[in-house]
Amino acid sequence: MKKIYLFALICLMASMGYAQHQVSGSVLDAETGEPMSGASIVEKGTSNGSLVAIDGKYQISLKSGRATLIVKYIGYSTQEIQLAGETKLDIKLKVSAIQLEDNVMTALSVKRQAKALGYTVQRLNSKAINEIKGGNFVDNLAGKVAGVTVSQGATGIGSTSKITIRGEASFTNNNPLFVVDGTPINNNSVVNFTNDAAAGFQEVDFGNGAMEINPDDIASVSILKGPGAAALYGTRASNGVIIITTKDGANQKGIGVRFNSSTFAEQAFQLPHFQNKFGQGNSGQFEFVDGLGGGINDNITYSWGPALDQGLEIAQYDSPVTLPDGSVVRGGDVAVHGGAPISPSAFDSHPDNLKNFYQTGLSTINNISLSSGFDRGNFRLSYTDFRSKSIIPGVNLDRQTVAGRFGFQPIDRLKVSSSINYIHSSSDNRPSGGYGSENINYSLVAWGPRSLNTETLRDYWQPGLENVQQYSFNYTFFDNPFFILKENRN
Known part of the structure; x- marks a missing residue:
């Protein structure tokens, strides 16, 4: 059976x-x-x-x-x-026929039916662009247009968002040409002088031109693809063209005043997964003396030292040191205690040390506009105040934008239009990227030991030596990350 x-x-x-x-x-x-x-x-x-x-x-x-x-x-x-x-x-x-039926702006800023053009074009209106508010206009294009790929900047707010149309065409420059109300703008990234040394100058991303465009002032975005679309702009448009038309007051009867305000918070989306079984050191051994190799493996930050959370007492950079006058400093305050004995302290894991380092980012956008349309013309004026605090401590971006667009038709066969934009951007700090001591992720993510308590690093000066000597967990390769962000600013 x-x-x-x-x-x-x-x-x-x-x-x-x-x-x-x-x-x-x-x-x-x-x-x-x-x-x-x-x-x-x-x-x-x-x-x-x-x-x-x-x-x-x-x-x-x-x-x-x-x-x-x-x-x-x-x-x-x-x-x-x-x-x-x-x-x-x-x-x-x-390509979706619905998108191709819309009127689009051509290279000469003339409205035409998309289906009458000899090249591929797609269009987004103001509602689609501002559906989700953001500090970088380019990020708002992500996932909305076929064949367009947007990669956000690695250092957060104020960094360059890379945009490509129909894939990478070059090993160097793949930026499409941006045209705002008929005027091409420079979209190249602004970076500083750099070198490859770990202790040298690291790259700082100061952003690019497209990120400064104010989404609240945009009426439509037309994305032109293919060589035919770039014919009137020459070789600089070989990677495609993004034509931006700003809002005017043509459809406003009488005087119109609009105000909108947005506030949004952000946190680190996903952090690396670390082992939390072994702490700083190598071959199961560690003892801090001066962070320069004077102790046992204290000049390196490998996490192959003694086992964590086993009740061990080991001298560390934040362990107490009692001075002859009875005052207590930290083991890492080497310039203060001069090599005095460090009292061992609990050798425990800090699984959330990276999570606790980052903060909740907060951004606010306030926009007010005044517009009007009349028999022979129209105008629109707007002011936008954008303020953003990054998830990285000490990093922020403030931007104020004043925009005006004016249209006048003195006779039936003559139209006069002009647009004015004033943008003022400022930041207390732009974080460094690359592999080196100026990049906080170099010391925290790549090399930060699992026994590192980032909270004790917030007081980053050695007592009595403020503005002279920093306090850190290692003096061979790494600076205190809070010192980097608060004092070594870009």
């Missing part, structure tokens, strides 16, 4: 395997033939689906060869494909 059951089970599994229908192929842009990486393919009526790989290839197992496939990609028309037993199927997606 058992053999009969086993035979029946094998037959059932074989029939189930036979019922599976494999379909594979590629998903491409119908116009350019580029792979549609990230497009979704779902079997209709089920949760069975697959994502298209970076090379445009896909593979999906279906219940039968007569299933219906639903293919979706941002900015492209959704396709439903009824199979007739195919095992190989290449799919071509077309």
Whole structure:
């Protein structure tokens, strides 16, 4: 009887395997033939689906060869494909017809129907851009336009957000050309002099031109793709063109006053996972004396020292030192105690030391505008105040924008328009990037020991030596991260 059951089970599994229908192929842009990486393919009526790989290839197992496939990609028309037993199927997606019906701005700032143009163009209106407020206009384009990729800056608020249209075309410059009300703007990143030494000058990202554009003043954004779109701008538009039209008062009857205010908070989204079994040191040994190698492995910050949370008492940078006058300083206050004995303290783990270092970021945007339209013209004036405090202590960005747009039509065949923008940006500090001692993540994320208590580093001067000698957990390779952010500013 058992053999009969086993035979029946094998037959059932074989029939189930036979019922599976494999379909594979590629998903491409119908116009350019580029792979549609990230497009979704779902079997209709089920949760069975697959994502298209970076090379445009896909593979999906279906219940039968007569299933219906639903293919979706941002900015492209959704396709439903009824199979007739195919095992190989290449799919071509077309840009959404809804987006192509809108009026768009061409290179000469002339409104035309997108379908009448000889190149691909997509358009976003003001509502789509400001759906989620942000301090960087470029970030607002992420996930909204087909073929456009936005990578946020690595050092947070005020850093460069990289934007590419239809992939990387160069090893150096892939920036599209930005044009605001017919005027091209410089979108190159501003960086300082750097060198490759760990103790040298690290790169500081001061942002680029596009991040200064005020989203509250934007009426529409048209993204032009392909060589035909760049014909009037020359080689600088070889990576595409982003045409921005600002708001005017043409549709306002009488005097219109608008005010809007937004406040949003942010926290570090995801932090690295660390081991918290072993603390600072190497080969299971550690003792702090001067942070320069005078102790046992105290010139390095590897986390291969003694076991943590085992009741061990070990001299550390924040362990107490009693001076002859009875006052108490820290082990890392070497210039104060001059090598006096350090009293051992509990060698414990600090699993949240990185989390506790970062703070809750807070940003506020206030905008007020005045506009009016009349028989022969219109105007709009606006003022925007943007203030942001980063999740990185001591890092902030303040920006004030005054914008004006004026239109006048003295006779039927003559239109005169002008726009004015004044932008003032300031920051108390821009954090350094790269691999070196000026980058806080170099000392905390890459090399910070698991026994490091970041809270004790907030008081970063050695007592009596304020503005002369910092206090740190290591004097061979690393500065105190709070000292970096509060004193070594960019």
